[in-house]
Amino acid sequence: MRGLVLRKRMRFVLRNSNIGRICPFRPGPFMHLSKYFLPVLKEAPREAEIVSHQLMLRAGMIRQQSAGIYSWLPLGLKVLRKVEQIVREEQNRAGAVEVLMPTIQSADLWRESGRYDDYGKEMLRITDRHERDMLFGPTNEEMITDIFRSYVRSYKDLPLNLYHIQWKFRDEVRPRFGVMRGREFLMKDAYSFDLDEAGARTAYYRMFVSYLRTFDRLGVKAIPMRADTGPIGGDLSHEFLILADTGESEVFCHKSYLDLQAPDAGVDYGNDDLIAGIVGDWTAAYAGTDEVHDEAEWMKIPADERVNARGIEIGHIFNFGTKYSEPMGAKVTGPDGKDHVVHMGSYGIGPSRVVAALIEAGHDENGIVWPASAAPFDVGLINLRQGDEATDAACADLYSQMQNAGLDPLYDDTDNRAGGKFALADLIGLPWQLIVGPRGLKAGEVELKNRASGERESLTMEAAMNRLTAWRSQMKARYGG
RNA sequence: CGGGGCAUGGCGCAGUCUGGUAGCGCACCUGGUUUGGGACCAGGGGGUCGCAAGUUCGAAUCUUGCUGCCCCGACCA
Known part of the structure; x- marks a missing residue:
């Protein structure tokens, strides 16, 4: 049995590599289902509770390897890559620059920021053969700040926004819902560096607008909502949520959000006033999750204009000032010739979660209904x-x-x-x-x-x-x- | 981390109470008949019943310990 499966897969690999040699200018192998690897299931495994998890398993997109840890099979990987690419294009368009940082980090950096002790059991700690304390990165503020301080000396090199798309690991107490809340997950995390608070705010607005475009391209209506800044700290934060019955948070917003149009591809990210104006339009009406919900404000909205629903968080942006730059000494020389601690923000989208969220937002009794942009x-x-x-x-x-x-x-x-x-x-x-x-x-x-x-x-x-x-x-x- | 549940072929399940050497549907393989919304007939392969120890002539079934996974709550992309 096992031998048969392996022989089949070997044949698949060989076939495709042959095609690649014969037709070197084709963008990829011919996609004939008989030679593809699409292990679909008629029935959903019992452990899958929510519809996106069930459909991802049934459609042969993922395979669970351990609690909250998944392999991505060809069909799932194709969607993941498409989501990732849209995120990448919109980050680039907004002026962010891609890097790639490692998954494994040294504990020393985290001791500098003070988070090595604060982060708790959610951080997977590893010891290498030399007994050095390492960790599987749950996020990268420390590392990006280290990169920044190693090279950037002058305010003339600002603003700067560096991002990467890399696997993260958070040892969640309770992973669930498939890749929606996995322990290992793919995240696009961007980090902005600015000379002062005003610059940081502008950087924040650019990412805000970039997120509007990203989610619009992904065919979902994502509503920005004021959010708690949580352990990362700072004073300006928004979550982007899409409305879906299976969402984990309760959301309250004005129905006008449902009709707002995201800016088009030609939006000028160099025009600070324009960008701030767009953010203004998208933050004017009331919108909040249960965490920050203000019942008094809510009641001011006429009852027939209130939308009270469930939402899935697919993006989160923070402005946290000098929380990391201060203890880690990330400074530049300003026009006044003096050192200035840089102001930072971080901006996250989880492409692996987005894949599941797209299914939550788009399915019927027969299966998945992909948005055109993310369809495999x-x-x-x-x-x-x-x-x-x-x-x-x-x-x-x-x-x-x-x-x-x-x-x-x-x-x-x-x-x-x-x-x-x-x-x-x-x-x-x-x-x-x-x-x-x-x-x-x-x-x-x-x-x-x-x-x-x-x-x-x-x-x-x-x-x-x-x-x-x-x-x-x-x-x-x-x-x- | 508190509470609850589950573990039997790739998937879905029965069998466990009452111990007697493992079964059903789907999937898979072979042959045939079929072919516009998950075909039918015949034959076939595949399971140390999560792991370990114990009780017993005999354990999927009883006992003890462990592991994995899922759900509810508190926390997070």
Whole structure:
């Protein structure tokens, strides 16, 4: 049994590497389901309680390896990478610069900030062979501050915002809900450095706007809410929450948030007034989680304009002044020739949690409904009669047409029956299903199904391709992707 | 960290009370018939029943200890 599985997987690897050699200019291996690795489950494992966890397991996206620790299987990894890339592009657009810091850190840095003792059991502490105290990083304020102080000497090098996207480990007392609250999780954490408080505030606003754009691109309505600064400290903090019934926090906000439009890709991050204005628009009305909820303010809103719901936190931004720069000596020389302790902020998004949150926000009884930007593939090409000469040829033709048009299709070329293929396509939630069968082909038609609306339409192959390429251009125009 | 629960093939479960050497559905393999919303027939493979010790002629089942996992609460991307 095990041998068979291994042989199958070996064959898969070999096939794909061969394709890579034969077609070196293809962006990736051909995505034929028969040669992919998509271990789907008909029934959800019992331990999965919430719908995103169930669907991620059923759709073969993740595998639990230990409490709160997961392997990412091909389909899940593809979504994770897409989320990560959108986050990256929007960070870059806002002027942040990517670095990559290690997962393992030395305890010494944390002793400098005083957090080695404060952080408690949530921090996984490790001893290396030389008996040195190390730790698996739960966050990177200390390390980034160390990098900053090692190189930056002048106010002329500010403002600076460095970020990375790296695995974190927090030894949560109680991991749960799959990757929604894992112990190991992927986080984008950005850190801003400014000469003074005003500069830090502007840096904070830029990240605020960057987050609005990021979540808009991910197809979710994220509402910024005033938040507790918690153990990280500081006086300015917002959480970004998406509304979902399974959310962990109770949220209270004015319904006007549901209609606000995120700024478009051309937003000028160099225009401080513009950026501050956008933040103003997005903070004018009441919005808060149960932690900071102000019942008196809330009651001032007319009852029919109140939104009281559950929310999932997918981003959190902090301005914490000199909390780390002071004890760690991160200073620059100012225009006045004197040393100034830099003002800092940190800005986090958890892409691994976002993947689960997207499912919480987008699913139905048949499975996942991905937003276009994060879907693992654009189109599921469904061959209803594998082995039939005409349908095989039509599928091969459509497949290469889609590739040439910049679409990313997954071709279900297995010899499963129609019902199984439909069920699978619905489960993994690709935006489109292009259905090709002998019956339709006789009439010169294929079927195009929209996963979100469920609408199915019979049309010629040419018309179907036009529809798909138009959709792709529309996405590209909207997001510049 | 407090409270509760679970652990039997890849997944979902029965069997445990009342001890007699492991079963069902799905999945998987072979052959055949099928093929537009999770097909059918026939045959087949796969499980030290979480681990350890104990009681017993005999333990999935009883006892003790351990481990893992899940749920509720307090905390967090």
